[in-house]
Amino acid sequence: MSGFGYNVLGFGSFPSRDPGPYDMEILVVAGGAGGGGWTGGGGGAGGYRTSTEEEVDPSNQLVITIGAGGAGGAGSSASSSVHSGASGGNSSITGSIITNITNAGGGGGGGYYNPQPSAAGKNGGSGGGGGYKPIPVNLGSAAGAGTSGQGHGGGVASTTTYNCGGGGGSGATGEAGNTAASGGEGGIGTANSITGSEVYYAGGGSGIIESARGGDVSQGNPAPAGGGGKGGVLVTDYGPGGAGSANTGGGGGGSRNATNASGGGTGAAGGSGVVILSFPTA
Secondary structure, eight states: OOOEEEEOOEEEEOOTTOOOOEEEEEEEEOOOOOOOTTBOOOOOOOOEEEEEEEEEOTTSEEEEEOOOOOOOOOOOOOTTSOOSOOOOOOEEEEOTTSOOEEEOOOOOOOOOOSSOSOOOOOOSSSOOOOOOOOSSSOOOOOOOOOOTTTOOOOOOOOSSSSOOOOOOOSSSOOOOTTOSSSSOOOOOOEEEOTTSSOEEEOOOOOOOBSOOTTOOOTTOSOOOTTTOOOOOBOOSSEEOOOOOOTTTTOOOOOOEESSOTTTTTOOOOOOOOEEEEEEOOO
16 A cells, blocks of 8 residues: 555644545554663663554544653662663554554663662563662662563663663563673664655663673664664763664663763663554545
8 A cells, every 4th residue: 555654743633635534554652761870771662563444534533642752760879869761651542433552651771779679670662671780789680571562571680790681672672681792782673664664663772781702892782773772881981871763762771870970871861752644645
């Protein structure tokens, strides 16, 4: 079906020039989560789902909500700081003429335990990666779970290094910090051609990295396809993660602050979600 894609915000109706009824394709991606701060895991990607609706009547209206990306966790070492990343906002499309869809925002990446109740990643559309937990010893903090049909879980933090878990993506689980190749890369997103060109959506953010077997860590864990941010690096000052890309639902990368107590290790923000409709123009 040839068609034209619409990225629609808020409340709207179909263009009056379209006679309808017609088939319509829908893509819904929730907001990506923020990465953990100070020594953090990657944020989970926003929930991802598609739908095909048949014989849609254009005289009806739809209500559409776009989820915002979550903020990154605090970079301050203060025990009162919330080092875990914030979860992303939900995205939805509802109406009497379609199958309603509400996707969960990504789960925030776990941050440094100091002494937060947990350095674990949060649950969400895709789950956040585990952050560093030195108290009482580094036990490899847990990862957040993904939502069935929307995304995957994050990766757990390493038990032997500062490598933190990657956030889950719509296409794959985030890497664990102990993964031999590097540790802590975010899960890949999912390719979709609703706009006429192949684009990846809902990739997880990568966690911070200290060491890799035979690899160069100076650039950090890479950003996975789907808008997820790259992970920070354990360096002498601080290694910031990369933000999730706007309109993709990508998770933000985890950051590391080793000596700068002013907050330079704040986790990176997640990317906003998107809702796209595609239907014939003639």
